[in-house]
Amino acid sequence: MDSKKRSQTLTLSDTKTKKKKKPTRSEILRKKRAAEGLVSAASSVVDHLSDLDAFRYYDHEGLSVRLDCGRGDRLSAPVKRYIQNLLKVNMEGPFGPEWPTEEKAKRQEMVAPEARYIFVLDDSGQSMSKKSPDVGRCYRHEEDSLNLVGFVHFRFMVEEELPILYVYELQLEARIRGKGLGNFLMELIEVIAKKNHMNAVVLTVQKANHAAMEFYTRKLRYEVSIISPSRVEPSVGKNVSYEILCKAFDLESREVLEENLHLFIMVLFSYPTLPFMLINGQCCGQRGHEKT
Numbered sequence: 140m141d142s143k144k145r146s147q148t149l150t151l152s153d154t155k156t157k158k159k160k161k162p163t164r165s166e167i168l169r170k171k172r173a174a175e176g177l178v179s180a181a182s183s184v185v186d187h188l189s190d191l192d193a194f195r196y197y198d199h200e201g202l203s204v205r206l207d208c209g210r211g212d213r214l215s216a217p218v219k220r221y222i223q224n225l226l227k228v229n230m231e232g233p234f235g236p237e238w239p240t241e242e243k244a245k246r247q248e249m250v251a252p253e254a255r256y257i258f259v260l261d262d263s264g265q266s267m268s269k270k271s272p273d274v275g276r277c278y279r280h281e282e283d284s285l286n287l288v289g290f291v292h293f294r295f296m297v298e299e300e301l302p303i304l305y306v307y308e309l310q311l312e313a314r315i316r317g318k319g320l321g322n323f324l325m326e327l328i329e330v331i332a333k334k335n336h337m338n339a340v341v342l343t344v345q346k347a348n349h350a351a352m353e354f355y356t357r358k359l360r361y362e363v364s365i366i367s368p369s370r371v372e373p374s375v376g377k378n379v380s381y382e383i384l385c386k387a388f389d390l391e392s393r394e395v396l397e398e399n400l401h402l403f404i405m406v407l408f409s410y411p412t413l414p415f416m417l418i419n420g421q422c423c424g425q426r427g428h429e430k431t
């Protein structure tokens with residue numbers, strides 16, 4: 140994921156159509172304040188897994204892990220080292236020459252007070268503990284870092300006046316990939332986002348990280364957001380190494396972050412027979428006819 144873009148100022152208002160009535164300044168401020176209130180409440184939750192027992196363990200295809208939570212300003216030295224190392228192993232390739240700069244930024248992001256974590260711990264030798272889940276405990280014990288096999292770093296924040304959950308990192312060791320755990324963790328992230336009244340999940344992916352791009356867009360149905368450089372300004376975006384992806388949970392947020400749906404609905408209202416035309420292949424026929 141790309142650190143530099145997350146809080147960047149490529150604002151949507153520059154690129155939006157002017158058809159909708161512009162909100163007043165006080166409306167924008169009110170919305171922003173409400174979003175900040177939700178972000179602050181979500182950030183103050185100590186254990187995001189506390190009433191999500193179904194997500195505490197993942198047992199599948201011989202993989203047995205348990206999850207725990209944490210925050211950036213409470214990481215022990217061995218956990219910090221583990222995170223730095225896994226990031227380097229997984230991300231040096233996709234970032235290429237940008238890696239040294241990116242690594243520095245990530246080291247700072249990693250320990251920020253706003254950083255929230257889901258830790259993935261190898262649970263293969265601890266089947267008994269499943270029967271008495273350690274509810275409410277937050278990850279901080281140094282010795283546990285030896286069992287780490289991956290992590291998610293996320294934050295609650297305001298983007299385009301919307302409260303959102305931003306996934307900064309989703310990193311698994313190579314040996315535990317392809318067993319559905321990534322899917323499971325993103326499901327958990329979406330549950331946490333909804334439970335805390337966030338309007339969307341947003342994340343950044345390196346274009347060179349084809350596997351992750353496939354995972355998010357094809358499998359999890361994330362959209363390239365309209366705040367992604369490739370959609371804000373395609374001529375600039377084509378030289379940028381990342382995309383911003385999102386999954387919005389309601390119509391208004393989809394309009395702001397994805398826009399496709401908004402356009403689709405507008406087209407649908409203008410041409411109510413369009414779905415039937417598409418099913419019957421009439422659109423293609425018509426285009427073909429126009430060309431001739």
Ligand SMILES: CC(C)(COP(=O)(O)OP(=O)(O)OC[C@H]1O[C@@H](n2cnc3c(N)ncnc32)[C@H](O)[C@@H]1OP(=O)(O)O)[C@@H](O)C(=O)NCCC(=O)NCCS
Pocket residue numbers: 140229308309310311312315316317318319320321322323343344345348349350351353354358
């Ligand atoms: C990306 C990542 C988190 C995916 O986690 P994972 O546990 O390997 O993925 P899953 O096993 O849950 O796969 C879920 C689905 O995505 C698909 N998928 C996963 N990796 C894929 C790949 N490399 N290419 C194509 N599809 C892939 C799988 O086919 C699977 O679909 P299925 O259920 O229909 O079979 C993990 O591979 C990883 O940590 N990679 C390195 C770090 C990284 O790139 N992180 C993302 C940074 S933005």
